[in-house]
Amino acid sequence: MSEKRIGVCNLCEAICGLELTVEGDRVTAVRGNKDDPLSRGHICPKGVAIGDIHADPDRLRRPVRRVGDTWEEIGWDEAFDLVADGLAKAINDHGRDALGIYLGNPNVHSLGSMTHGTAMVKTFRTRNKFSATSVDQLPHQLLAHLLYGHQLLLxxxxxxxxxxxxxxxxxxxxxxxxxxxxxxxxxxxxxxxxxxxxxxxxxxxxxxxxxxxxxxxxxxxxxxxxxxxxxxxxxxxxxxxxxxxxxxxxxxxxxxxxxxxxxxxxxxxxxxxxxxxxxxxxxxxxxxxxxxxxxxxxxxxxxxxxxxxxxxxxxxxxxxxxxxxxxFTNPAIDAVGTGLIGRGHHDVWRSRVRDLPEFGGELPVSVLAEEIETPGDGQVRALLTLAGNPVLSTPDGARLERAVTGLDFLAAVDIYVNETTRHADVILPPTTALERDHYDLVFHLLAVRNTARFTPAVFDKARDQRHDWEIYREIALRTASRLHQRKPLARRLKERARLTMSPTFLIGMLLRTGRSGVTITDLRKNPSGVDLGPLQPDQLPxxxxxxxxxxxxxxxxxxxxxxxLLEEPLPATGELLLIGRRHKQDCNSWMHNSERLTKGRPRHQLLMNGADLAERGIADGATVTVRSRVGEVQVEVSATDDVMPGVVSLPHGYGHQREGVLMERAREVVGVSINDLTDPERLDVSGNAALSGVPVTVSASRS
Structure with missing residues (x-):
């Protein structure tokens, strides 16, 4: 028998409310929730496909470890111990900076990652922390910090x-x-x-x-x-x-x-x-x-x-x-005003090889490959990736892929064997969006209207599954117990207590201390959300x-x-500059294994102005070779007036045709990785990667 459930799409920043039709443990229909005060019934193709993630046969549900070129399912205790052993060995043998950590974009869309993932990362005290921030919005956060005093006071x-x-x-x-x-x-x-x-x-x-x-x-x-x-x-x-x-x-x-x-x-x-x-x-x-x-x-x-x-x-x-x-927004949980998210800091330390400054405790991910490759004190020997795929998402992904194969140990918290995690020694898969409670700590801070919404899990997790916050707790505590240099007892007890409280309990506490008067009981009674009104003026100074x-x-x-900037040479005649693009049906480097999102007209082509094609004697639809300073790819070209002359465009997040990627549908999706062309030496002063405007050449490929 089917029933209606209220859900939320946390696949992108729009955080749309959903009305789900559920039969047993399957989602049979998805509609936008018209009663949601922010999204007002809106839904995009990704929201319609949210049940595909839950039912995806490619999705990992139990831990796996690498055995040669194959994967073997193992129990959670064994998996946690393997990860803790690998991380602790790197730290004990080479120092705390021997551990590198990369956080992917989905972390900010998960309540457990926001409450416990960041807490786990802090327990390691490594300077080699990286995230998708430095291939995306780092200039925003840096300027918010410098102008307004907080990195998310946007x-x-x-x-x-x-x-x-x-x-x-x-x-x-x-x-x-x-x-x-x-x-x-x-x-x-x-x-x-x-x-x-x-x-x-x-x-x-x-x-x-x-x-x-x-x-x-x-x-x-x-x-x-x-x-x-x-x-x-x-x-x-x-x-x-x-x-x-x-x-x-x-x-x-x-x-x-x-x-x-x-x-x-x-x-x-x-x-x-x-x-x-x-x-x-x-x-x-x-x-x-x-x-x-x-x-x-x-x-x-x-x-x-x-x-x-x-x-x-x-x-x-x-x-x-x-x-x-x-x-500025006035969210029910003010993660800025309460200090739940720190103000940020800049240039407190620098990267070891290229001497680039940190921001907010993270180094630019463009330096990750060199920090793995370059011997010496502080060399990254072990890497922990959290819901991330930097091989597809960061500059010169081919070089980074070569670098990670030389690590002493690689562990991943992820639901897929993707282009990065396929090199892991152990993968720990968390529950997905429909199996866990959710509250948006960040995106209510960034919304065009003040609202609040708590969404209980639509499905119960199976006994042999773990939430992401439970995984982070175990990694932190088990690794800490293996370190030669122990922290003071008071600090260890504080970290244990912080990691033991559930995200839902923490949300209830934060709501009670907020100024909105909204409690988690109120939100449970109003699962579509509570409207707190339009943005308010006259909040400054x-x-x-x-x-x-x-x-x-x-x-x-x-x-x-x-x-x-004044010294920069003006664009050269005939120069081609590469830009990216994204589609409603894509979610960064994943969701290409959902048939409903990948069917229809292909979207992988290089877009190029017809005049530029004619100048080079290239036919529309031909296979071309695109070259940059760091690499080259071959891809079909599509003539269009939608890009100006001198500009070519490739979509972000493609390039799944790698051996060992266990996402069968994704591997069928034609396309190349734009980040096999982007250059880790092209950076903004913040350390953000300059993925847009990369000089390239385009020529007809030889048959």
Whole structure:
């Protein structure tokens, strides 16, 4: 007999509410939950496929260990002991920094990983920590830390009330927002248009978002910084700025950006100078405007400059902390205000080989391969990956794959044997989304409306399964018991107590101490969620976590980058620059083994402007060789006017045709890994990988 259950899709940042039809232990139908106050019934193809993950025959349900070239199922106690032995041996023999840890994107979508995964990582005290942050949003977090005093005190566009939405390098029609949790973006955009508002998009590709914009402007990849600085210069030079009283450093900013004229920006980006001036003036004149830049500008060589300029555009035009502008959320659990998530710190230590600074306790993942390969004190000898696939997700994945094969020990907490975990000695698979309780600690912080929702597990876990938080507890405690250098008793007891409390218990405690008045009992009675209202203005300067309670716009780290930007050579004639792309049916480097998400027209091709193909004598649909400094791939090419001349595009997360990957459907999905072309030496000053704007050549492949 079927029954209805309320669920949640935690596969992406939209955190849409679901209504599931369940028969026994199977999901037979999925609909958007119309009663959810944030997602309002919206659902995308990934949400429809959430039951596929639960039922996936490729998914691991019990621990496995490597035996030669095959895998053998083992019991949990044996698996935990093998992992603890391997990690402890590396630490005991070579020091605590001999252990490297990589956290993948799914960790932030799991309550247990947020409450216990981070706690486990802290117990190891290694400096060799890495995550997907440094191939994604690190410039956002660094600038939030430097401007507002906390890495996640991020202003969110008030999309439901804005009159002018200015978008750089973002595609919310496909992503439903990123660092802006905005489920049902299409309906919200229609509402913006109905009230007479406008959306303007700058992007080297005519994305799904660009197609429905009031204006779309092609800009060369990796040149947004020139445009943003020219717009900021126009606002300041023409007397259009209305900054709040708690902002310092604007004279220094004005002086520092004098050379970044619209004419210089035109030469760099291809966007006419008069258009740049008009956009700046229109933005400053709008009654409630929000500028938003996302992964297309963060993953460039000047991502931090871009994010600084985006923040300052909102700030100096009076659109920060204003209805219709960019505002801060008031979540039921304020992970920022309570200190649950730390403020962040920068350059407390540096990487051993390339001398790159950490941020928030993590080093740039672009240095991981060299830290494994290079002998000496602090060399990574053992690696623990948590829900991550860095071979597909980080620069020069081929080199990283070669590096991990030389490790003394590799363990993974993951539900799949993928391109990275296939090299593991042991894999520990946790339960999946429908088998565990869920509360979004981060994405309520980033949402376009204040809501709260607790979602109990839809299915009970089997007796021979473990939740991720239970796995993290056992790894931490068993490894600690094997270390030669023991921690003080008080610290050991504190860590044990922290790791023993369940995530659901912790959520109940955090809600009770919050200011919203919402309790976990309230949320259990209202499984669709509780509406806490729209974003609120006039929270600054009180919400700032800077030492002096003010904003210093003249960020030294950014101002020091501006001379380097001025020295950059302008794009060469005939140069091709590679950008990525993502689709609604993809979830980073996984979910390609769901038939309902991979059927239909192939999406793996290299997109290339027809004029560029003709210039090289390449036919539409031909197989081409794409080369960068670090590698080459062969892939079919597709002619399109959706990318500007001089730009080519490959999707992120493909390249599953590797021997030993135990995801049969995924291995059938044609495509290559864009990160066999991206370059670990191309970095933003934050340490974020510059995955966008990679110079490549494209030629017809020899038959």
């Amino acid at each position: 202003p969110i566009p008030d999309i439901d009330r804005t009159s002018y939405f200015l978008v750089f390098g973002a595609n919310p029609m496909a992503s439903n927002g990123s660092l802006m949790t905005v489920p049902d973006f299409p309906a919200r955009l229609r509402a913006l248009h109905d009230r007479g508002g406008r959306m303007v998009v700058l992007d080297p590709r005519r994305t799904e978002t660009a197609r429905v914009a009031d204006e779309h402007h092609f800009v060369r990849p990796d040149t947004d910084a020139w445009i943003l600085l020219a717009m900021l210069r126009t606002v300041l030079a023409e007397g259009l700025a209305t900054p709040p009283a708690y902002v310092d450093g604007l004279p220094e900013v004005t002086s520092a950006i004098t050379a970044f004229t619209p004419e210089l920006a035109e030469r760099a980006s291809g966007l006419p100078a008069d258009e740049i001036r008009r956009l700046a003036r229109d933005f400053a004149a709008a009654d409630g405007a929000a500028a938003y830049g996302r992964i297309g500008v963060s993953t460039t060589r000047f991502g931090s400059v871009c994010q600084w300029a985006v923040q300052l555009l909102n700030l100096v035009t009076g659109n920060l902390d204003r209805v219709g502008g960019a505002m 009180d919400r700032l976590q800077t030492d002096d309670g003010r904003i210093d716009a003249a960020v030294p780290l950014v101002l020091d980058e501006l001379p380097r």
